[in-house]
Amino acid sequence: xxxxxxxxxxxxxxxxxxxxxxxxxxxxxxxxxxxxxxxxxxxxxxxxxxxxxxxxxxxxxxxxxxxxxxxxxxxxxxxxxxxxxxxxxxxxxxxxxxxxxxxxxxxxxxxxxxxxxxxxxxxxxxxxxxxxxxxxxxxxxxxxxxxxxxxxxxxxxxxxxxxxxxxxxxxxxxxxxxxxxxxxxxxxxxxxxxxxxxxxxxxxxxxxxxxxxxxxxxxxxxxxxxxxxxxxxxxxxxxxxxxxxxxxxxxxxxxxxxxxxxxxxxxxxxxxxxxxxxxxxxxxxxxxxxx
Numbered sequence: 258x259x260x261x262x263x264x265x266x267x268x269x270x271x272x273x274x275x276x277x278x279x280x281x282x283x284x285x286x287x288x289x290x291x292x293x294x295x296x297x298x299x300x301x302x303x304x305x306x307x308x309x310x311x312x313x314x315x316x317x318x319x320x321x322x323x324x325x326x327x328x329x330x331x332x333x334x335x336x337x338x339x340x341x342x343x344x345x346x347x348x349x350x351x352x353x354x355x356x357x358x359x360x361x362x363x364x365x366x367x368x369x370x371x372x373x374x375x376x377x378x379x380x381x382x383x384x385x386x387x388x389x390x391x392x393x394x395x396x397x398x399x400x401x402x403x404x405x406x407x408x409x410x411x412x413x414x415x416x417x418x419x420x421x422x423x424x425x426x427x428x429x430x431x432x433x434x435x436x437x438x439x440x441x442x443x444x445x446x447x448x449x450x451x452x453x454x455x456x457x458x459x460x461x462x463x464x465x466x467x468x469x470x471x472x473x474x475x476x477x478x479x480x481x482x483x484x485x486x487x488x489x490x491x492x493x494x495x496x497x498x499x500x501x502x503x504x505x506x507x508x509x510x511x512x513x514x515x516x517x518x519x520x521x522x523x524x525x526x527x528x529x530x531x532x533x534x535x536x537x538x539x540x541x542x543x544x545x546x547x548x
Contacts, residue, residue, distance in 0.1 A: 307525055311518035322519035330496050331504035331520070334415075338487075338500060339480040342420040346476050350427025351469075357428075358435035372425050383421050384489025387414060414490035415498060422486050423479040430472035431465050438464045471538045478531040482524060 312319055322328065353372060357365060375383065389395050391408035401408060408414045442464075446456045462469075484502040491498035493507060501520055508517035 304525060307518055307521045310514065311522045314515065318515060319519050319522075322516040323523075325516065327495050327499070327508075328504060328516065328520060331499050331501045332523070334412075334499065335481050335501040338415055338419045339477050341416050342423050342480045343473065343477055345420050346424050347427050347469075347473060349424065350429075350431060350472060350476075353428040354431035354435055358432050359440060372428050375422050375424055380418075380422055380483065380485030381489055384418050384486035387417050387421070387486070387490050391417070409490055410492035410494070410498060412498065415487050415500065418486035418490045419480050419483055422483050423476045426475040426479065427469065427472035430468045430475070434465045434468035435461075467538055467541055471535065474531055474534050474538070478527065481527060 353368070356362075357368060378386075388409055390397055391401060391414065392398050393402065393409070395409075408417070438461075442460050443456050446460050451459070482502060483500075484506070487500055488503055488506075491500070491503065493499055493503045495504075495507065499507065501524060505517050505520045505524070508514075508520065
């Protein structure tokens, strides 16, 4: 009669394998804690402070700050800049996306790099580039002066700067959608006798609508929130060339902190709306991919 001896080796090995699992379970908690602490210090606390400072004296002073002529002009100018830059970049983005996604040509990578240029160049440098081109001593400065056309320290320069910094978003969102969609359905429509504009409106546009809307939202948010490039080319003249982000800086420098924080609240709300719309579009895109 034999008696089975207890397997000390197996129990020891089970204990050894259990320890790493127990230790690994703390890793996600630590990483999540670090991420939350970082976001709290960098984003949440500053955002909360903006709202606290804006409403520190009640809703009455907040609404009063929003009715000041300088603020109204800055808000109107910001909306106008976005209203001009958005359709310009939409047309450019669609044309560029179509050319890049549907055609193979020499220099395609160079064109993609040029489209991505606003992502890699500092907005201040972009504003300086515009000044060196259209300023009084710039390349086109003498010609513009001869015809009394003012670009720098005027509204046209602000439009150029806003359009430049918000240029890539539509193209970059539409290109991968067009490449994934392919051109089989477009070829079928062309075979059936459809014209190019009919193919675009009835076949291509419905297939890229979510990517296009996503690009439009990002373009609008960047256009309305741009500071660096616009500050260089505008001169930051109150009631003339002062957009809403510039108004926030100028009001804070003039110790009008309540007005500055009130304007900052509107810009923050714009960011929140952008994030909500972005999330909605991403969910619709995921649902479409599943279907």
